[in-house]
Amino acid sequence: MKILHTADLHLGQVIYQNYDRSDEHRHFFHRLEQWCEEEKPDALLVSGDVFDIQQPSATVKKAFTDYFVHLHQVCPQMHIVITAGNHDSASRIQADSSVWKLANAHLIGTPPAVDSLEQADGWQHQYIIKLDHGYVVALPYMAGERKGIIQSILDKVTEDNTLGLPVVMMAHQAVTGLDITGHGFDIGTLRTIDSDAMGSGFDYLALGHIHKPQTIGHLEDAMSDEVCYHAPVIRYSGSALHVSCDEAYPHTVSLVDIDQHQGRVQIRQLRIDELRHFHVLPSDGTSFTSADEALDAMKAFVAEGQRGYIRFRFDVNTGLPSNFGQMVYDALLPYDEEWRYNPKMLWTGVSADDASEKEKLVFEVAELQQMTDPMVFIERTLNQYPNLDLDDVRQAFEEVKAEMLLLSEEKQEKKRQKTKSVQP
Template sequence: MVRILHTADWHLGHTLAGFSREAEHRAALDALVEIAVREAVDAVVVAGDVFDALNPSAEAQTLYFDTLARLRAARPHAAIVVVAGNHDPAGRLEAPGGLYRLADVTVVGTIARRPEGPDLARHLVPVRDARGAVGAHVLAVPFPRVADLPPLDGEIAGSPVVAGVRALYGDLIARAKAAIGESPLVVTGHLHVAGGLESDGAERRILVGGEHAVPPDVFPRDAAYVALGHLHRPQAVGRETIRYCGSLFPLSKTESGYAHGITLVDVEGAAVSVRHVPLPRPIACLRVPARGALPAGEVEAALAGLGLADDLPAHERPFVWVTVAVEGPAVGLHAEIGELAERFPVRLAGLALERPAASGEAAPDAALAVRLAERAPAEVFREAYRARHGAEPTPAHEDAFATLLAMDEAEG
């Protein structure tokens, strides 16, 4: 039996409302290394989005390499496999190849090919138990970029992008199975699989060509386990052995209620068992109020009611999302709530304004679809202002918008 730790979507370098998440990342990765030791894992698979940006900071890269070094020291025999996600700089992730080889770490940013097809030596990694016996193999497949998809011949039924992804996985898995025989195969993926629940405002719709998701049957049933990254909610898709492990901690308001963590996968021949292990929440992520909205005049009392210690260090202060009920214009309300939050040991992560629906208001799908290019900019501005503030823009606002529009037209 071999045990695999499946993690993904670290998003090192992520900030929230301008606040660094580095302290949270360090705490979460400390916990991840502790789990790897406690659970005596034989492999660690990172299924993409190691970094939050294509140009990660020096601090983010240092934390990444330090974590790999700690995992290697903690589990000397374990396979460590990292694949690139859509947020990652694929080439830069692969660049320290010589150092990775010294540390016996496999990092795959792009599909490696030879004239005869994919280079399995770059993508297929054996997983050995503590005695050295091979108990499974990992097929490391990164986020499928345009250049990674194979050419397709003949007429394609349905989406050519989905067909390309299906062909890519079909070819890689067939070659891998031919090479390893009956050994269980664990496949990685960083993409949206249809049926997976998204986190509003957190994950990009990423498949090339404008496509959004691939069906679960892209992954054949003879794959023992599919370790997915991209969606931040821990969940199975299609079948129990196709799983997103989720991110390390909340990266947006939508994610504040998730049981963030890692997934442990035990593989013994044809038998596979899956266990999600929650990680301790490094910093509290709170909604004020917990449900619904409250008047602006009650926000101060609600923040005081959190009962937080005034001497909390800045990096330990909880993130707070505030929802305020408004009926009229809300000009200046964002600044007002921001100043109010600064009096308390919290970090204001976001402010949402909730308005009562107007009587007789048409349903969103009742309006005729109109292309943005067919509408006058001033009309779009007035509509956006009304939606945001619940009132008509003043002449001063109209003049300011007209000035900005004229400047934009003069520049372009």
């Protein structure tokens, strides 16, 4: 069984509150189309975070449709399996699933209900896709552990899999033992689940959510072009694009070949040639000490050609004019957004006025705008609240988050049951 595994497309992302990335996604899908033509996989798997926000614009939704319809036209024999991530609206992903089956595509948005095990048997088949050469268990993002539910689905596959065909499972989760480089999480703040909670019986677990390509238990092989392991294998394909400037590592699509159930899993990383790379100036690792120095260096750098995103590294004692950002935008204007500016500066050194000032965090406006987790702000300002119990606060937020997700799922389930009851 051969699959192409990708995740975290984040279609519709507007980066740094200013730049649309549609041409970067178009560039990625052009390359993905070439790989599908060349490799002719049994299935293309997209493990969540298809969109950057839960209510994408009509333009973004059209792009999504155009991309995947064209992939189907290029490789009509290939199955396309797309699951919802935490950035997606589960119900919106699920809504058009019947129509997408006409294009050999399977969209799974709504996760199994928390009381699935109490329901009549048979619900498991909603998440099982049987292919000619194997099985795909397609699970969207789920809050918290649901080992019993997951195992119940895998057990159904085991019952049917009398020929010993490969079994692939998809999920959008953070599991223990991962490398969170590039995400901006502080160690211990990302909620993870143990890999054992994902059940047993799969040969390859195609994960999304973490943007760095990696195989759990084999982090030393993260950048290896080709590896082979004995099943089961748990892997993050990584995101399609560098979602932030901190993701300095290569991004890839995983080409996975599985010979048989409980057999050998061969993984080849297909490296994505990003349309725009992220650059930090000065590129030699030093820091600028004046605005003029930075602007002159930037103008010389962009004049060399190419295109990308630019971020500056300054010594903390550098005084910048209030209109520095506008000066950068004006200098890049002739390049028609081929060169783009990341206003989140990198500061080095210690203030000459008062070394303790370095402990007083100052946030850029762009940085605050991009914060989606209140714990990030609380943790980075903890020194101002000496009596605050961070563990209690974190636990409270997690309980509220879990309760809200549970209420949402219960509401969706009641709506489905109500719909069924009124059908003739």
